[in-house]
Amino acid sequence: MKPRHFTYVLALLGACVLFPVQAVRAESGRLLASNCFQCHGTEGRSQGGIDRLAGMGANKLIGEMKEMRAKTPGNDMMKVHARAYTDAQLNDIAAYFANVR
């Protein structure tokens, strides 16, 4: 392999490592977050009533979800929702909403 070609291969490998992880997380976050749109507004942009999620800090959203998950007794809507996701999925959802303006 010519050195120039080797550089291309390296650049391509670098791009594969750096970018898709981000893209997959955002995509997976959006898909999961769409479950929240019905009540919290499209893309979390609630127009009033139920809390707005768009732009909420990731740590705050994750904290609230874990708090609601742990709430006892309770079988209200948010507790059920909060329990339905793994921690990894919650991270993806939170990353998605944190980046919505």
Ligand code: HEC
């Ligand atoms: C069926 C309606 C419904 C759906 C779907 C829903 N929520 Fe909620 N959510 C509510 C209601 C109602 C409240 C306020 C009452 C409460 O705290 O239980 C709330 C409260 C919250 C809060 C607390 C906000 C604050 O500032 O106190 C967060 C965070 C939240 N929801 C996140 C989510 C996420 C993330 C999803 C999707 C995975 C989701 N919700 C899906 C109805 C819903």
